[in-house]
Amino acid sequence: MGKTGFVNCRKCILYLYLLLACVFAQESKSFMQHPVFLYTASEIESIKGDSSRNVEIQNLIKQADAVLNEPLKIPEKEGNWIFYYFCPKDNAMLKAETETRHICPVCGSVYTDERTIAAYRTHINYKIDRDCVVLAKAYAFTGEEKYVERVKRVLLTLAKIYPSFERHDRWGRKGILAVVGGRRYAQNLDEAVSAIDLASAYDLVADASCFRMKIEQSAKNSCRTQSGRY
Numbered sequence: 260m261g262k263t264g265f266v267n268c269r270k271c272i273l274y275l276y277l278l279l280a281c282v283f284a285q286e287s288k289s290f291m292q293h294p295v296f297l298y299t300a301s302e303i304e305s306i307k308g309d310s311s312r313n314v315e316i317q318n319l320i321k322q323a324d325a326v327l328n329e330p331l332k333i334p335e336k337e338g339n340w341i342f343y344y345f346c347p348k349d350n351a352m353l354k355a356e357t358e359t360r361h362i363c364p365v366c367g368s369v370y371t372d373e374r375t376i377a378a379y380r381t382h383i384n385y386k387i388d389r390d391c392v393v394l395a396k397a398y399a400f401t402g403e404e405k406y407v408e409r410v411k412r413v414l415l416t417l418a419k420i421y422p423s424f425e426r427h428d429r430w431g432r433k434g435i436l437a438v439v440g441g442r443r444y445a446q447n448l449d450e451a452v453s454a455i456d457l458a459s460a461y462d463l464v465a466d467a468s469c470f471r472m473k474i475e476q477s478a479k480n481s482c483r484t485q486s487g488r489y
């Protein structure tokens with residue numbers, strides 16, 4: 260290859276690189292804007308401007324404030340079927356005295372077995388998922404970041420501990436034998452409903468500054484790690 264051919268070849272590679280860069284740049288623009296699941300940004304503005312929805316929004320804010328006043332403890336082990344958290348003698352839902360001691364409000368029976376404790380974790384998980392949606396909606400209608408922090412904490416904690424959960428079902432089967440089982444929950448239906456709630460909550464708060472700061476910090480850390488390798 261002569262010098263001219265070599266230069267032309269380098270130009271071709273450069274053009275190809277630029278072309279690919281443009282293609283990927285276009286693709287990156289095609290990511291959807293948040294929020295889109297429960298409400299779009301225009302729907303949120305429309306509801307905020309509708310005086311007939313004021314009571315609804317104020318009730319939502321009260322619910323979110325109540326959630327913030329409660330302690331958050333995210334279960335770090337798998338949950339079991341929610342109906343194991345009912346007294347078999349009278350079908351009453353149990354009350355937690357502690358994390359490991361549960362009382363039937365009708366007959367007073369006490370349950371301390373692992374199956375009941377695991378079902379209680381499911382009861383807690385249901386509430387955490389619902390609370391995330393309430394908090395995320397409160398942020399959407401107020402713009403107050405205080406409602407986002409707990410959603411972020413739940414999502415980041417679950418992202419960290421979820422891989423440690425073993426797939427299981429309510430009959431005690433594990434792994435691939437738990438065909439309709441779940442990981443955080445004992446059945447895949449609950450797992451799917453939970454994913455919808457958590458994704459919907461994230462969608463509403465994704466543009467909050469504390470999430471953007473987290474992503475920017477992750478990018479900086481990644482750059483430092485990469486630069487340290489070379």
Ligand SMILES: [Zn+2]
Nearest residue numbers: 346349363366
């Ligand atoms: Zn009972």
